Amino acid sequence: MGQETGDKKNLNNVKNFLAVLAGKGGVGKSTVAHGLAQAFHRKGFRVGVLDADIYGPSSSYLLPPDTFPKVKGEKVLPAISGGIKTLSAAHFPRGKRASVVRAPIATQIVSQFIEEVKWGDLDFLLVDFPPGTGDIQISLMQKIFFTGALVVTTPQELALLDVRKSMEMCLQMGVQMAGIVENMSYFSPPGSEEKYPLFGEGGGQKLADEFAVPLLAEIPIHPNPDIFDTLVGKLSLGKNECEIKQEDRYHFSIRWVDGKKSLYRFSDLQSHCPCVKCKEKAPLTHVEGEKIIPVGSYGVQVIFSKGCSKGIYPFSLLRKLG
Numbered sequence: 525m526g527q528e529t530g531d532k533k534n535l536n537n538v539k540n541f542l543a544v545l546a547g548k549g550g551v552g553k554s555t556v557a558h559g560l561a562q563a564f565h566r567k568g569f570r571v572g573v574l575d576a577d578i579y580g581p582s583s584s585y586l587l588p589p590d591t592f593p594k595v596k597g598e599k600v601l602p603a604i605s606g607g608i609k610t611l612s613a614a615h616f617p618r619g620k621r622a623s624v625v626r627a628p629i630a631t632q633i634v635s636q637f638i639e640e641v642k643w644g645d646l647d648f649l650l651v652d653f654p655p656g657t658g659d660i661q662i663s664l665m666q667k668i669f670f671t672g673a674l675v676v677t678t679p680q681e682l683a684l685l686d687v688r689k690s691m692e693m694c695l696q697m698g699v700q701m702a703g704i705v706e707n708m709s710y711f712s713p714p715g716s717e718e719k720y721p722l723f724g725e726g727g728g729q730k731l732a733d734e735f736a737v738p739l740l741a742e743i744p745i746h747p748n749p750d751i752f753d754t755l756v757g758k759l760s761l762g763k764n765e766c767e768i769k770q771e772d773r774y775h776f777s778i779r780w781v782d783g784k785k786s787l788y789r790f791s792d793l794q795s796h797c798p799c800v801k802c803k804e805k806a807p808l809t810h811v812e813g814e815k816i817i818p819v820g821s822y823g824v825q826v827i828f829s830k831g832c833s834k835g836i837y838p839f840s841l842l843r844k845l846g
Contacts, residue, residue, distance in 0.1 A: 534599060535638070535668070538572070538646045540761055543673040543699065545653035545661070547690030548683055549580070552707040553676040556743070556752075557652040558586040560674070563752035565608050569647040572602060574637055575612035576664060577654035578630040583612035599642040611641055631659045638667050655686075657693045665697040672702035672761045674740075679706060679727035691735050695780065696840040698766045701737045702759055704728050709742035719744075736783070766839065768824065773812045776826075778842060786846025794828055796845065797835035 535541075544557035557573065564571045575583035587605035593615050594601045602609040613633065625633075643649060651668065654660055673694050677687040694701050706728025710719040722745070732739040740758045743751055767779040771787070779785045795807035812829035823838035 534640075534642045535649075538643055538649045540648045540671040541668050542648055542650050542702070542759075542761065543653060543664070543668075543670045543694075544650055544676065545673060545690050545694075546676045546687055547655065547657055547693070548677075548686035549655035551676050551678045551683055551687070552743075553655075554582045554586060554652050555747075556674070556676050556705055556707055557650050558583065559747065559749070559752040560755060561587070561608055561648075561650050562606075563749065563756045564648050564650075565606070566749070566753065567756060570645060572609035572643050572646045572649045573611075574641075574649060574651045575610065575614070576634050576637065576651055576660065578613050578625065578633055578660070579654065581612040581614035583610050583652065584614040589615065593641075596642065598640070600640055602641055602643060609643060609646065611637055627659050631663050634660055634663060635667065638664075653690075657689050661690075661693065662697070665693070665699055670699045672759075673699050674702050674759070675704045675731070675737075676707055677704060677728055677731060678708045679721065679724040681724070681727065684727050684731060687731060688734075691731065691737075695735075696843050698780070698839045701735065702761055703738040703740035704732050705740055705755065706742045708745050711745045768816055768818065770813060770816060774810075776813060776816055778846065780843070784846075786842065788842070788845065790826065790828060793826065793837065793845070794831055794835075796837070796841065797832050798837065798841070799832060799835040802832050802835065 544553055544560070546553040554577070561571050561573045573583055573587065575581050587608055587610050589603040589605050589610070591604045593603050593611060602611040603615050651664060653664065675687060675691055677683050691701060708723055710721045712719055728739045728742065741751060741755045768776065770776045775787060775789055777785055777787045790813040791807065791809055791811040794811050808831045811831060813826055814829055815827040817825040817827070823836055823842065825836045827833045
């Protein structure tokens with residue numbers, strides 16, 4: 525799916541955007557993202573990797589650059605590593621040491637990576653998300669129309685606590701989950717087919733059952749490239765949009781990417797208008813909906829028959845109301 529927003533025309537020639545996220549650090553998310561990028565490249569696809577982890581960038585280690593980023597006019601050309609385009613905070617001087625920046629500045633840097641980098645023609649742009657479910661992660665999902673999200677976890681229950689939050693974020697932001705990868709699933713000694721689950725078993729399958737998404741791979745502690753080649757073959761990337769439908773003059777519905785359908789009354793929705801002027805107003809009755817305008821992968825704006833139509837209703841709010 526191409527990117528159509530005016531300030532991100534440099535992404536128009538990217539066919540698929542794949543988020544790789546975990547919500548938790550230390551689960552090997554970056555290793556999976558870069559292994560998957562190399563597998564796509566081996567199969568002949570044009571691939572790029574955006575390392576969005578400002579505080580702990582690892583792309584320059586996992587994909588050592590043959591050429592570094594270059595400035596061309598008002599745009600930046602990404603680094604190249606073995607034919608894969610990549611950009612990371614580690615490619616710049618600040619990346620040589622621990623990055624200590626406040627969250628708004630980190631979010632601004634990620635926005636620049638999206639809006640000022642000329643990625644060119646790509647079949648896949650993989651976005652390696654930082655840990656957490658805060659401003660940076662939400663901004664990424666607002667600014668990029670992801671074709672799908674690949675969720676990485678490890679087997680133990682402690683990891684599932686944070687990974688589950690990232691999956692809930694995908695649902696709230698309207699991003700389709702392509703599946704789950706369980707990393708560090710087991711250890712196999714060299715030359716042996718025995719599998720030793722050092723960190724427990726079943727975590728990935730538990731999340732897959734809970735969120736009704738496929739468990740695509742169980743990756744050992746020391747993976748080989750064949751595992752990522754197999755993972756590429758299992759990925760099924762479809763449309764990421766929620767299905768928004770006006771049922772009648774007074775109601776509309778959203779069918780979410782996980783299959784759940786929510787029904788809304790226009791007058792009830794207007795009573796939750798997030799704009800400042802509506803905070804103290806009494807709700808109106810018999811309000812009809814004249815037009816529903818999707819706002820990227822963030823939410824919707826509704827033109828009502830009367831009252832305020834200025835508010836933008838994020839999918840996170842709509843999910844709760846539904």
